[in-house]
Amino acid sequence: xxxxPARLLNLLSLLQTPREWPGSELAERLRxxxxxxxxxxxxxxxxxxxxxxxxxAVGGYRLVAxxxxxxLLLDDEEAVAIAVGLRAGAGHAIEGVDEASVRALAKLxxxxxxxxxxxxxxxxxxxxxxxxxxxxxVDPHTLTALAATVTGRxxxxxxxxxxxxxxxxxxxxxxxxxxxxxxxxxxAYDLGREDWRTFRVDRVSDPFPTGTRFTPRELPAGGDxxxxxxxxxxxxxxxxxxxxxxxxxxxxxxxxxxxxxxxPEPTGPDSCRLRSRCxxxxxxxxxxxxxxxxxxxxxxxxxxxxxxxxxxxxxTRASG
Numbered sequence: 001x002x003x004x005p006a007r008l009l010n011l012l013s014l015l016q017t018p019r020e021w022p023g024s025e026l027a028e029r030l031r032x033x034x035x036x037x038x039x040x041x042x043x044x045x046x047x048x049x050x051x052x053x054x055x056x057a058v059g060g061y062r063l064v065a066x067x068x069x070x071x072l073l074l075d076d077e078e079a080v081a082i083a084v085g086l087r088a089g090a091g092h093a094i095e096g097v098d099e100a101s102v103r104a105l106a107k108l109x110x111x112x113x114x115x116x117x118x119x120x121x122x123x124x125x126x127x128x129x130x131x132x133x134x135x136x137x138v139d140p141h142t143l144t145a146l147a148a149t150v151t152g153r154x155x156x157x158x159x160x161x162x163x164x165x166x167x168x169x170x171x172x173x174x175x176x177x178x179x180x181x182x183x184x185x186x187x188a189y190d191l192g193r194e195d196w197r198t199f200r201v202d203r204v205s206d207p208f209p210t211g212t213r214f215t216p217r218e219l220p221a222g223g224d225x226x227x228x229x230x231x232x233x234x235x236x237x238x239x240x241x242x243x244x245x246x247x248x249x250x251x252x253x254x255x256x257x258x259x260x261x262x263x264p265e266p267t268g269p270d271s272c273r274l275r276s277r278c279x280x281x282x283x284x285x286x287x288x289x290x291x292x293x294x295x296x297x298x299x300x301x302x303x304x305x306x307x308x309x310x311x312x313x314x315x316t317r318a319s320g
Contacts, residue, residue, distance in 0.1 A: 004040075007032065011040050015051060015063040022060040138184055138202045143177070145207040146186055150174045155212040156188070159205040172197070173214045176225035180260045187225040189217050196220060198232045240285065240301055242276045248294035256292045282307045 007030055014021060014029060027034045041051050041061060052064045149156045153173075160170050172188035175196075179185075184201035196219065220228055242261070246253045250264045250272035257264075257274070264272035278285070286308050289296060298305040 004043075008040055008043060011037070012044060012049065012063075015044075015049075015061060020054065020060040020062045026061065142204055142207055143184060143201060145209065146174060146201065146204070147177055149207075149209050150177060150186075152209075153213055153216060155191075155210045155214055156207060157210060158207040160199055161203045161205070163203075170197075170199070171210075172199075173217065175216065175219055177201070178226050178229050180229075180258075185229055187219070187228055196228065198229050239277055239279045240282070240304065242274060242278065242285070242301070242304070243299040244289070244296055245271065245273045245299065246292065246294055246296045247271055248292070253292055253294070257288060261288075286311055 010030060011026065014026065023034045023037050026037045030037070032040075041053070044051050050064050051061055053061050146156070148154075155171060156174050157169065157171050160168050162168070171191045172186075173191065174186055174188045176187045177184060178187060186199045186201055186204065188197060188199065189195070190197040219225060245267065246264065247270065249270055250266040253264050253272055253274070261278060262274065262276040264274040266272050282304055285304060289298075289308070298308060
């Protein structure tokens with residue numbers, strides 16, 4: 001292999017696997033001399049890649065953690081696996097798969113060769129995910145299109161269906177994507193309404209980046225998209241004001257509840273109290289409380305306590 005840049009990329013790709021490579025094996029893989037490998041290792045170090053060498057009969061080279069992350073080089077199988085995994089997570093708004101994951105998916109799909117993009121689509125279309133049914137699904141293509149326009153500060157056209165079923169066309173300046181753990185929302189400035197709006201991504205269709213760049217406007221709520229979304233949802237929906245005590249440590253309860261409900265405050269070594277507001281249904285909140293798997297007391301709202309009473313009676317009858 002006489003092409004030095006191509007050889008360096010191949011060498012870097014090999015070093016990114018979690019193992020130590022003897023110089024002789026690297027030379028054999030790249031079909032060059034051990035001396036060339038030593039020179040190439042020096043070139044990588046000059047470029048800032050932290051390549052560590054160990055001496056001895058079993059010594060070799062490995063890439064270790066450095067101050068900055070080097071470009072990630074993936075083979076075809078690795079690229080397809082990562083893209084499919086990110087698509088699956090993003091498409092179902094799984095808690096913990098946030099905007100950073102969607103940005104990563106958008107970047108990866110942008111550079112995937114056509115042949116790999118087809119493989120990713122084929123795999124996803126042939127797979128039926130076993131989802132929990134606790135959140136609306138979104139099209140990963142839609143999600144990555146929105147993420148790309150947010151990052152690129154590019155105006156976006158799309159179709160939108162309201163909660164009442166009304167269809168409309170929108171032209172917006174997308175600001176941020178926000179995940180609540182169950183759903184994805186786009187926070188954007190609607191040019192037709194001349195005001196800020198939030199859009200549920202699962203109701204967005206046919207997103208079309210216009211290619212027109214824009215200068216970001218100052219977002220209300222101090223520029224925090226999550227706070228703006230929370231305030232918008234509170235205005236548009238009555239919501240629930242929760243006040244619940246748990247007979248378990250705050251860390252354990254927090255780990256079993258969706259993050260958007262907030263963190264319970266410790267009231268003792270084995271107890272805590274959650275005061276929060278949400279726009280979820282009584283049925284959904286009752287289910288999540290049951291999944292915490294500890295004793296708890298509902299102080300509010302009264303409707304939640306009543307629903308839990310009816311649910312408990314129904315489950316008791318079912319067990320008899």
